[in-house]
Amino acid sequence: MRLLIIILLFSLNANAQIVRCNSFYKPNAFSFLLDLYPSARFGFSLRKLSSTYNGNCLRVRRSNDNTEQDIGFVNNYLDTTSMKTFVGANNGFVVTWYDQSGNALNVTQGTAANQPRIILSGVIDKQNSKPTIYFNGSPYNLRSGTIINATYSISDGNWASFGVGSVSLGTGVKTFASSDNSIGSRLPQFIRVNALAPETISFNATTAYTDANSNISTSTLYLFSSFKYPSFTEIFTNNSSNGATASNTQTTNATYILTIGSSSNATASNFFNGYISEYVQYPTNQLSNRTSINTLINSFYSLY
Numbered sequence: 001m002r003l004l005i006i007i008l009l010f011s012l013n014a015n016a017q018i019v020r021c022n023s024f025y026k027p028n029a030f031s032f033l034l035d036l037y038p039s040a041r042f043g044f045s046l047r048k049l050s051s052t053y054n055g056n057c058l059r060v061r062r063s064n065d066n067t068e069q070d071i072g073f074v075n076n077y078l079d080t081t082s083m084k085t086f087v088g089a090n091n092g093f094v095v096t097w098y099d100q101s102g103n104a105l106n107v108t109q110g111t112a113a114n115q116p117r118i119i120l121s122g123v124i125d126k127q128n129s130k131p132t133i134y135f136n137g138s139p140y141n142l143r144s145g146t147i148i149n150a151t152y153s154i155s156d157g158n159w160a161s162f163g164v165g166s167v168s169l170g171t172g173v174k175t176f177a178s179s180d181n182s183i184g185s186r187l188p189q190f191i192r193v194n195a196l197a198p199e200t201i202s203f204n205a206t207t208a209y210t211d212a213n214s215n216i217s218t219s220t221l222y223l224f225s226s227f228k229y230p231s232f233t234e235i236f237t238n239n240s241s242n243g244a245t246a247s248n249t250q251t252t253n254a255t256y257i258l259t260i261g262s263s264s265n266a267t268a269s270n271f272f273n274g275y276i277s278e279y280v281q282y283p284t285n286q287l288s289n290r291t292s293i294n295t296l297i298n299s300f301y302s303l304y
Contacts (some may be wrong), residue, residue, distance in 0.1 A: 030076050033280065033296050034100065035238040037289055041152055042144075042258060043101040045278040046131045048076040048301065050100050059096035059108075061115060062087045068095055078131050080124055089192050092119030094133055096144055097260070103152060103279075106112045107142035107260050116140045116261060116276075126294065127166055127221045127275045128301055137169075137273040141261035149254055154188075155285060157250035160286035161190040161200070162293060164301055166221045166276040170196050175262050175270040176224065177279055182265040185251040189263070190281065191224045191235070199224035200235040202250045209247030221277070223294060223303050229285040240296055277301065 011183040029072050034043055043049045046057060056070040057078050071083045083092065093115035096108040117134040118125055125134045132205045135141070153220040163176050176191035186203035193199070196215040214221055226235040234244035236303045260279060278297070286293065298304060 023065035024060065024119045031296050032076075033293070036296065037282075037286070037293055039282065039284070040101040040280050041103060041283045042099055042105055042279065042281040044097045044099060044107065044260070044280070046078040046133075047278075048073050048100070049280065050102070053100040053102070056098050056099070058083075058094055058098065058118070060086065060116065060118065061093045061112065063093070064088070065090040066112060080131060082192050083119070084124065085118045085183075087122065089122040090119075090120065091117060092116050094142065097133070102219050105144050105147060105152065105159050105258070107258060109142050111138075111139075114139045114141060125275065127277060128303070130277065130301065132165075132275040132277040133273055135261045135272040136248045137174075137272040139262075139268065140271060141259055141268060143260075143264070144258040146255050146257055149252055149256060150192065154250060154252050157190060157202075157228060157252060157281075158230070158284065158285040159190070159250070160282040160284065161224075161226045162278070162280045162297060163191045163224045163276065164221065164278040164297060164303070165224070165272075165274060165276040167193050167196070167216070167218055167272075171183070171219055172273075173270040174272045174274065175259075176272055176276065177258065177260050177281070178262070178264050179250065179256045180264055181257075181260055182263065187253060187254055187264070188250060188257050191226050198222075198224050198235055198237050200228075200233060202228045202233040202247050204248035205251055207248070208231045209245050211235050211242075213240070213242050218274075221301060221303055223297055223301070225290055225294060227285060227287050227290070234287075236294070238298075239291075 179187040189201040200215035233247040
């Protein structure tokens with residue numbers, strides 16, 4: 001009897017060792033999107049996108065006394081502990097979202113009333129159980145400074161944008177990310193949602209080429225990926241598209257700005273109403289890498 005027990009225990013222990021050594025059970029290593037697909041023009045997220053980025057994630061303002069503080073990362077994720085300690089039971093608003101691309105093209109909002117929210121009454125805004133930034137329509141947005149196109153150009157009129165977000169309203173035009181100032185030679189509206197249809201718009205001078213996808217649902221987090229590539233403009237929702245729209249070469253101007261949460265014209269319009277978690281933009285056509293980039297983003301956010 002004792003011999004039988006010893007044999008059974010040895011068998012169980014041996015099996016346990018096999019399970020622990022099986023690579024299937026090992027946790028996945030953190031994937032840095034910009035390590036695998038570098039040369040982005042902009043990289044904004046509430047997780048680390050690059051292993052070489054050593055800056056902060058956000059600059060946050062707390063509502064009780066308007067004090068501001070930079071919030072960094074812990075273990076490659078937004079330092080939510082420090083952020084909650086700083087904000088306390090108050091509301092927290094995003095003053096600056098720091099660019100992780102290496103170009104330091106941060107987006108910021110100096111007017112307190114126009115700053116999007118990240119904490120409500122001490123509770124962090126979340127989508128799919130992960131921190132996110134809440135844009136409550138007008139007048140919330142974040143803007144870059146003036147960018148010199150010769151330094152950070154749209155190469156040959158091509159570009160690629162990847163954004164993670166959700167909308168709260170099913171009406172109106174809600175701009176996720178845009179450089180279009182609505183005057184002169186027009187610039188791209190990279191991602192927007194018109195009623196419930198995701199859209200991307202490229203321009204040749206003042207001629208617009210709009211590509212739209214099927215309607216989405218409110219209060220659901222999606223991955224939007226949009227592209228301008230030779231002769232076509234196209235937007236994908238999660239991993240699907242309704243096909244591309246034939247288009248001419250995208251106009252490039254001497255300078256531009258990037259706005260997250262509204263149009264880029266001086267008075268702003270078409271404000272986003274919903275949540276934005278991540279935005280990465282490339283100055284080149286990345287259509288051939290779309291599936292791989294989408295898979296990396298989806299593996300973190302569990303979107304589809």
